[in-house]
Amino acid sequence: MTSNLDEVAVYIRRSKEEQQDEHQRDDIRNWLHRHDLEIGDVGLYPEHGSGSNSERSEFRQLIDDIENGDYTDVVVWEISRIARKGLLAQEFFDACEDANAVIHITNGSVREVRPDGTGRMVAGIIAEVAAEERRNLIRRTQSGLRRARKEGKWLGEVPAGFVRDDGYLKPNLDPDYEAGESGFLDLVEALEAIDEGDSYNQTAQRTPNVTRQTLSNIDQDPERMSWYLDADADDARVQEALNSLSD
Structure with missing residues (x-):
């Protein structure tokens, strides 16, 4: 890798605040170690929030910083951590491509998305699959909730007593x-x-x-x-x- 220490960004996202992100951090630490870097040497953008939310603060800040030319390399655990909507993933890919920044994925069949387009088509397909999985999950959840209500089951917080x-x-x-x-x-x-x-x-x-x-x-x-x-x-x-x- 040809980037300098201050030109590498790491993005870590967990969907819920109570979820753990150590598996992401461990994989990313291993990737950094192989490139003679430590987690404290890079720009770190951790947050919790839905991958379908386009207004995630750290996600938005990272895109702004990439567009400003602050980074030449961005490291993520997997494509779904970037976004669970195809358009959001494509926005991220576009920002990196326009800024000539390489995306490194530590866990996935595509390991790099380069500014010349290498890896982008497959990464885009993976992002669309993740988006479809999310839509299917929402449909199954809604169907289950409707069925539970119809059966008279209690949903949500149980009342006192x-x-x-x-x-x-x-x-x-x-x-x-x-x-x-x-x-x-x-x-x-x-x-x-x-x-x-x-x-x-x-x-x-x-x-x-x-x-x-x-x-x-x-x-x-x-x-x-x-x-x-x-x-x-x-x-x-x-x-x-x-x-x-x-x-």
């Missing part, structure tokens, strides 16, 4: 306090006490795994209150769960 059993909502009548669960009957007792004049703070202190904010939110939401005090709900999934109390 309930548990999810095989996808269905149920009142938690035997809470595991050590695991952080809250009990349905504990909530009933707490809300009755608040209705009789006890404060949120006092009630929360004696109710396992229930916060003042949770009690306040329920108390100020008549629909939610009716779940606990009247065993009545407008949501058919919640009502089905409450019906089990009288079975």
Whole structure:
């Protein structure tokens, strides 16, 4: 490689904040070591965010810096880390080509995309395949969500005092306090006490795994209150769960 130390950029992306990127960093470190470089010697652009988002801050900054002629070489783990939309990948390829910068891919069938076009066609196909995989994943996810709703399954955060059993909502009548669960009957007792004049703070202190904010939110939401005090709900999934109390 003919680039100087200050002319190499590394882009690392993970989709979610909780995801790890060590596998990317390890591969890239190995590539750098083979070229007598260290991760601290190069321009590093790490971020978390969807590969379909065209406004990723580090991605945008890298493109600006490439267009400004700051780099002659850009290292990424694989093509999908650049983008999961074909147009975004092509924008990146165009920026590098116009700036005469070489793209190095440490994990993939294409290892370089050069300004003369070498590797670009196959890299573009890989980017389009990644984009299609993303579209298929979205379709499968949406289909699964629609099916779950149709079956009456509960999606999203489980309300206080309930548990999810095989996808269905149920009142938690035997809470595991050590695991952080809250009990349905504990909530009933707490809300009755608040209705009789006890404060949120006092009630929360004696109710396992229930916060003042949770009690306040329920108390100020008549629909939610009716779940606990009247065993009545407008949501058919919640009502089905409450019906089990009288079975």
